[in-house]
Amino acid sequence: MASLEASLSPLIQRWLEWDQDPVTRSEIEQLRDSGQAAELGKRLQKRIQFGTAGLRGRMAAGFSCMNSLTVIQASQGLAKYLRDNHSDLVPRGVIVGYDARHNSAKFATLAANAFIAQEIPVWFLSGPAVTPAVPYGVMDMRALAGVMITASHNPAQDNGYKVYFKNGCQINSPMDKEISDSIDQNLEPWPNAWTDSPDGAFFHPKTYEELLPRYTTRVWHYSKSTVQDWMYPRPFVYTPLHGVGGLVLPALCRSLGITDFTTVAEQVEPDPNFPTLPFPNPEESGALDLAVETADREGKTLIIANDPDADRFAAAEKVEGSWFFFTGNHMGALLASHLFDCLENIDTDTRVAVLNSAVSTTMLEKMAAAKGIYFEESLTGFKWMGNTARKLEESGYYVTFAFEEALGYMFPEVCYDKDGITAAMVFLSAQARWATQGLTPYTKLQQLFAEYGHHETLNNYFRSPNPDTSVALFDSIRAGPFRSEMRLGPFKIHRWRDMTEGYDSGTEDKSPKLPADKGSQMLTLWLDRDVRFTIRASGTEAKVKYYIESCSSSREQATEAVCDTLRAILKEWIQPFSPLLTYNKQLPTSSGYILRLD
Structure with a gap:
């Protein structure tokens, strides 16, 4: 001691x-x-680590947490990096925004001080902003960079610091390491670092009042462009889960004449305490309970939702008396189908491309192939998909859409990050169009399954006590006989891809096409019964996540396959390794079947 x-x-x-x-x-x-x-x-x-996700963690005192000092240090490192490496672009300035969480406005002000100290203009979004407005604003204002203070869908005690570069995308390797090194060299607060009311020639507040109308106008024009004739969607219930979406989406809808909707009264105003739900993530079981109660009370059969910073989007539909909650994979396929229909009148010489992440459904690739559209797989996260979309555009492609299963959808014509506001408006446009064909979102999804095969998924996570335990799990898997014997329980392994070690048994040179990352942990296996599953350590949460998908001609066969796969993972990998990894005992598959693990 x-x-x-x-x-x-x-x-x-x-x-x-x-x-x-x-x-x-x-x-x-x-x-x-x-x-x-x-x-x-x-x-x-230990210091809180700055990476491609910027910063995110619990708000508390100490170098390992999110607090005023660590925000100042990160901002000083970023400001010095921009000044030293992009001095010719410094006059473009940096956009700084923040959500409605505890301390977000204060952290944004402290961040602004660092840029001002380096004589970098700050376009300050005074007032809680939706996250997609920042990457949109970087492109709209031709800024050098953007910073958004948000922890997205994390619990109330967390906050974060998200960084965009001049291309409107989240920063990626090796820039994250270069900024991290700059942070380490600029830890001591500079003079005026703690100023709580920045001003002067380099500080430009109230930018959000100018930017938000341009963003919402862009969203509206884009969503309208996806239908030949604008039609009003059916009545719906909306919840922003105590976040900033409630400050934007209802007003946007009303400005367009969409008035037949109800907001969840208990959740429509921003509240950093998230009093009605401990995890303000629309993926979490029970997150939409109040929306369901509101819809049932009012006789509405459609629900849409944003997470607290409005970069994610979720929806549910009442089907034969029960609520069906669309997964991110369902919604990705539905939105893609709608956007593909809009391409029928596009110039035939245009090369169209779409993306999704390596842990998302294989359905998009099949849909794209059927339409003659180029598909590319990306690593997890929009830091990868945004930058990949930019590279494809530089090669002459028109990138219409990208998504990942965690309720994130990107529309490059609006911005190069996930965008829950645009997703909501495109979905409402699509729903109105499907209605003219006698379809609802649910029946449209069943139509797609009939055409491309029923894709059943079982995505969830194991709770890990710390990152070291997560790494040890993956080390134990690699040390086991599974790769050499190419078997996992009753399944034959047809292909093994290790993105940490840079190995892929399915390529000619045994190297993955995606960039390997020794700093992460991620395995993907292809099994019998048309099963593909990925297991990876989360970069932002104390979780080991898994994503299992099977495609079959029937829902029953696909459901049985994903459930058998999870049982094999538990028996062969998790239970022999450590009792420290905990998991839910009752798990829903994407069609609503409940798997009970005894």
Whole structure:
């Protein structure tokens, strides 16, 4: 204990020298005075890591957490990186936005101070903003970069720091490492770093008042362009899950004459405490319960939702008296089908491309092939899909759409990141169009299954106590006999891809076509019964996620295959490894079948 306390003393002293936030200073002082060395070690001995997702974590005092000081440090490193490496573009400035979470406005102000210190103009979005407005704004205003303070769908105690470059995409390798190195060289707060009211020639507030109408106009024109004749959607219920979508989508709908909808009263106003749900993620079971109650009370049969920063979109439909919740894969196929129909009048010489992530459904690739559209697989995350779309455009492709199964959809004509506002408007346009064909979103999905095969998925996660445990799990899998014997329980393994080690048994040179990443953990296997599954360690949460899909001529066969696959993963990989990994005992497949694990 004495040696630990001795090593902590200079870290405590440094924190108290640098931190001018009375709340977090007090936290460290109280931990010091009460002798909580172990907790101080967790807080101070490791730094929160800056990567391609920027920063995201729990708000608390300490170098390992999200707080005013670590935001200042990240911003100073980013500002110095931009000044040193892109000085000719510095006059374009940086857009800084924030959502409605606790401390988001304060963190945004502190970030602005760093750019101002480097004489980089700051276009400050004063007022809680939807995340897609920032990547849209970077392109619209030809800014050098953008910063969005948000933790997206994380719990109330979290916050984050998301960075976009001049191409409107999230930063990617190797830029993230270069910015991280710059942060490490600029840790001590600069003069005026703690100013709470920046001003001067380089500070331009209220930009959101100018940018938001341009963004919503762009969304409207794009969604309208996907139908020949604008039609009104059927009545629906909308929830922004206590987030900033409620400040944008209802007003956008009403401005277009869409008035037959109801907002969930308890969730329509931004509330950083998320009082009606512990996990404000529309993927989570129960997240849309209040929307269902509202819809049932009012006799409406369609629900749409955004997550708290409005970059994700979800929908549900009442089918024969029960609610059907569309997965991200369902919605990706539905939106793609609608957009493909819009391409019928496009110039035949135009090369069209679509993307989805390696953990998303294989259905998009089949749909694209049937239409003669180029398909490309991407690594997980829109930092990859956005930049891949840009490269395809540079090669002469028109990229119409990209998505991943975690309720994220990108429309490059609006922005190069996931965009829940545009997704909602395109979905409403599509739903109105399908209605003229006697179809609902659910029956349209069944029509697509009949054409391309029933694609059943079972996506969920194991909770991991820490990143080291997650890495140890993957090491144990690789050390096992599975790759050499090419078997997993009752399944034959037809192909094994390891994106960490850069191995793919399905290519001629045994190297994956996607870029390998030794800093991540990700395996994909192709099995009997047309099963493909991926298991990966999350980069932003304490989870090991898995994604299982089977395609069959019937829902029953596909459902049985994904359930058998999960049982094999549990028996062969998870249970022998560690009791520290926990998981849900009742899991829904994409069609609603509940798998019970005893």
